[in-house]
Amino acid sequence: MNKQDQYEEDILRQYINPERIEKAPEGFTAKTMTRIRIETQSVKVHRRLFRNPVVLVSVIITAVLILAVVFIPANSSESIGMSVLKWAGDPKISFPLLDFKPLPDLGLPGWGIYALIGVLFLAFFDKGLSVIFKKEKN
Amino acid sequence: MDYRGDIFYIEQVLEGKINAFSYLVDKHKDKAFNLAFRICGNREEAEEIAQDAFLKAYRALKGFRMKSRFDTWLYRIVYNTAISLIRSRKKGILSVEDFPADAIDFLTFHPNEEEAENEFRNSLVSFALQKMNEEERALISLFYYDEKNVTEISEVTGISKSNIKVKLFRARRKMTEIISKVEKKNTVYNEQAGSV
Numbered sequence: 001m002n003k004q005d006q007y008e009e010d011i012l013r014q015y016i017n018p019e020r021i022e023k024a025p026e027g028f029t030a031k032t033m034t035r036i037r038i039e040t041q042s043v044k045v046h047r048r049l050f051r052n053p054v055v056l057v058s059v060i061i062t063a064v065l066i067l068a069v070v071f072i073p074a075n076s077s078e079s080i081g082m083s084v085l086k087w088a089g090d091p092k093i094s095f096p097l098l099d100f101k102p103l104p105d106l107g108l109p110g111w112g113i114y115a116l117i118g119v120l121f122l123a124f125f126d127k128g129l130s131v132i133f134k135k136e137k138n
Numbered sequence: 139m140d141y142r143g144d145i146f147y148i149e150q151v152l153e154g155k156i157n158a159f160s161y162l163v164d165k166h167k168d169k170a171f172n173l174a175f176r177i178c179g180n181r182e183e184a185e186e187i188a189q190d191a192f193l194k195a196y197r198a199l200k201g202f203r204m205k206s207r208f209d210t211w212l213y214r215i216v217y218n219t220a221i222s223l224i225r226s227r228k229k230g231i232l233s234v235e236d237f238p239a240d241a242i243d244f245l246t247f248h249p250n251e252e253e254a255e256n257e258f259r260n261s262l263v264s265f266a267l268q269k270m271n272e273e274e275r276a277l278i279s280l281f282y283y284d285e286k287n288v289t290e291i292s293e294v295t296g297i298s299k300s301n302i303k304v305k306l307f308r309a310r311r312k313m314t315e316i317i318s319k320v321e322k323k324n325t326v327y328n329e330q331a332g333s334v
Binding site (some may be wrong): 011012013014015016017018020021022023024025028029031032033035036037039040 | 156157159160163164167168169170171172175176181184185188189192193196197256259260262263278282283284285310313314317
């Protein structure tokens with residue numbers, strides 16, 4: 001370090017006092033720990049969720065259904081799924097047609113909408129029942 | 139600094155005892171906050187940066203090599219978080235004329251001369267730091283407030299040692315110039331005030 005350096009350093013040392021640091025505001029540790037705990041909890045819930053076999057099976061079934069919808073050919077135009085099927089040797093994946101007259105004659109994508117509405121209805125029904133029974137339990 | 143203490147609490151956290159991390163937060167919060175504050179120049183943002191840095195440190199604690207110092211590793215996270223934030227918002231640089239006149243008034247009329255001088259110097263340092271870029275502010279803060287040497291500053295910032303020496307020298311010279319200009323302005327102000 002040359003003389004010029006030392007001179008400049010001395011000048012700045014007159015102004016900058018390491019003991020005069022800006023201190024963290026009140027409750028900083030508590031706030032930080034709250035954020036950490038929230039994050040840890042959400043990670044735990046996420047992990048627990050996928051350890052539950054019901055959730056895992058549901059996710060697998062949903063994924064299979066989504067893949068089925070993608071791969072089932074549309075009635076007229078050819079979809080990307082169709083070309084993939086052709087490439088794979090056309091295994092002729094199809095779902096059985098239901099011989100039930102009150103229901104409209106629809107293919108799987110059409111059924112999907114009805115199924116989705118049904119699932120949503122059941123979910124709301126289940127939520128409603130759980131709220132009622134929880135109240136009774138308490 | 140009780141370095142062994144840090145390792146003990148890090149091991150506790152890694153064993154799943156989250157509360158042990160509060161010891162590390164409590165011990166390093168002021169230095170982490172000061173570094174963030176010196177880089178961004180705003181208390182609210184500094185608090186956010188310091189909190190984010192602790193959160194990132196907690197997430198990455200598994201990857202922390204026990205051979206290095208926890209505070210250096212933490213400062214690196216604070217530095218990177220603060221620099222990213224500063225670069226995302228571009229702010230105009232102040233001119234020497236912008237130095238608040240009330241700070242000079244405070245010095246002139248405060249009853250306790252020594253306290254007034256300290257306050258004045260503190261605001262002058264904050265002002266000078268705001269006139270510099272974020273990298274220079276970080277270097278000055280690490281060198282003077284945290285009393286880190288060139289090797290440690292290099293570890294925190296990821297800049298090579300030779301580059302640190304050059305940048306630090308320029309930053310110090312720049313800061314000295316800013317302070318000298320304001321001091322000159324202050325002398326003129328005092329002379330005018332004395333003659334009235």
